[in-house]
Amino acid sequence: MSYFSSNFKLGILGGGQLGKMLLYETRKWDIYTRVMDASEVAPCRIACNEFVLGNLMDFDDVYSFGKEVDVLTIEIENVNVDALEKLEAEGVKVYPPTKALRTIQNKAKQKLFYVDHGIPTAPFSRFAYASEIKDSLENGGLDFPFVWKSAQFGYDGQGVKIVRKIEDLEGLPPGECIAEDMIPFKNELAVIVARSVNGERTTYPVVEMEFHPEANQVEYVICPARIDAKVAEKAQEVALKVSEEIQHVGLLAVEMFQTQEDEILVNEVAPRPHNSGHYSIEASYTNQFEQHIRAILDLPLGNTRSKVAGIMVNLVGAEGHTGDVAYENMDQVLRMEGVTPHIYGKRQTRPFRKMGHVTIVNENISKAREIAQHVKETINVISK
């Protein structure tokens, strides 16, 4: 077990919230960590062994950072993949592998990958430039409504927009994008698959996601999803199929639609710990962060079952509030049964900004759902 007592160094690209939660697991196992982020006040700055200021999209920054570590992983997809490829060629273990990362990083490529590999996904068109969308609408190649997605650099609900009329196209970035059919889904589901270096795989239970209609951010993640066992099984199968085809190492969070006909369509994937798995810190035998570490260090994978039902509520900035953050009614929330707030420590709030999350665990999922609603209605992320 060389990681626990040697000169081994784990590199993490990105020093945000996911990285911060990952770092607790490395501390638990005394794994030496080196983190790079562009922000002087990145949440990972404390709790890692070495912090390096650098631009994740810059070839030289990523390359020189990566040369100093044994295994390199990411907590965000928007990193310089050319640098990672060079590092990989020179013997650094890069997980997810750059081939998988390249496919995932570009949403158009990701969609084409699904089509090429027989993975069910919503119909879509790819455009090299956003301006081509109008032509396509005019000559009948595309109809309202549809979902515009930027091919690159989408994150946290940014880079995605529902387009219902021509005016909605105004102000969209000009670059490569896709226009995807809007799926009138019954449910949005997600499955996290862990795959270790040696190919061992395991899946977490299917979770059910409820989105905030305007902000396009997850409001509740519910584990296990309250769906038919057959649908859950199908979702697991589809997630495993994506995992198998994409050959990731580490976690792969697979977001899916359950259609009105109970078909499963893959929406998108993330090759790292994911918001849809935060509930696992409190609810699962092995949380997603520990599992990611196990997978990329080629350790045996842990038990993905839940001890109790878990629901996650994202804490986002309230509308009409911009400025120094305050968490209203936190005391009341701490008084509720089985409730754990996670505060990300961002100093400034703005409408819909992700400021933290709250996990609710309970033996009874209906009870957990009630408490989650209560949390949501009680807490307020406002400006002072």
Next chain:
Amino acid sequence: MSYFSSNFKLGILGGGQLGKMLLYETRKWDIYTRVMDASEVAPCRIACNEFVLGNLMDFDDVYSFGKEVDVLTIEIENVNVDALEKLEAEGVKVYPPTKALRTIQNKAKQKLFYVDHGIPTAPFSRFAYASEIKDSLENGGLDFPFVWKSAQFGYDGQGVKIVRKIEDLEGLPPGECIAEDMIPFKNELAVIVARSVNGERTTYPVVEMEFHPEANQVEYVICPARIDAKVAEKAQEVALKVSEEIQHVGLLAVEMFQTQEDEILVNEVAPRPHNSGHYSIEASYTNQFEQHIRAILDLPLGNTRSKVAGIMVNLVGAEGHTGDVAYENMDQVLRMEGVTPHIYGKRQTRPFRKMGHVTIVNENISKAREIAQHVKETINVISK
């Protein structure tokens, strides 16, 4: 909720393993932390906001450290209480309060406190100097066997010795001590009580401890204790009585003996997170570290129930091994169901040194006990 978004500073005296686990909770809630420890390589050095090198027993070091924080807590009892008293008088919130800490810090005082407050404890004699023990043996005031305990600075099984014959007294430190009757107990039990600033109190379930016969260190902590409900109730009552009398703020771990007649005798207490509560990270709704933070920040206390049964195994250095540490068979341990190792990151091992702990959780306590045994027999903390 001022802690989450203000200039509030929490001070922690001691930068060891308990502090390290406490720091994860402060990170989770974005609480600013300042830690003092005498070691340059203290585990808390990373993961706190500010680290200060200083001697915990030095008045000036503790005083000047404490002047910079709003709330001051400890992760070890051996700190300069005079400095804490001055800080307390000057308005720093010191938890545990110095009065409680003074009583606990000196084991002779602690025992006298139990007698004075009608708290059941094993019979004992107090000696100002260890040399007085021989006189007492000679004139029939004391009989073999008994348990010698240093009044001050005992920690982790140090400062405690079973004395069966006159030769066992050789080499004992000369200072203040007690000689306590050996209790032929059925079980060693512990209850952690949390008490917040406003007096709200809650207890964790009774746990059962199994000690290593030679090292005098806990080998297994089992939650819940496999004892009669009436005995458990009595243990809880006694623990609450100690808590009430001692007026601590934060956690109080109360270690007790269950006698052959099912009486409960208080062995000793610790006013902080405790080894007997480590299982709570994986097994409880609110782990002991979060609960300590809640208590000292006067937040509502969390749910102390368990999600599943939990067993903790201390990882101690194997006999005959001194030097750079290696963890043998860690891979096999990670393959076992519901097993979470915590590696403390000490570079050097020596016989019986606490190097980490492993938690085993399971719906079924007998199954957990089996796996715990398996963990214990599999893992080996050796020198390379």
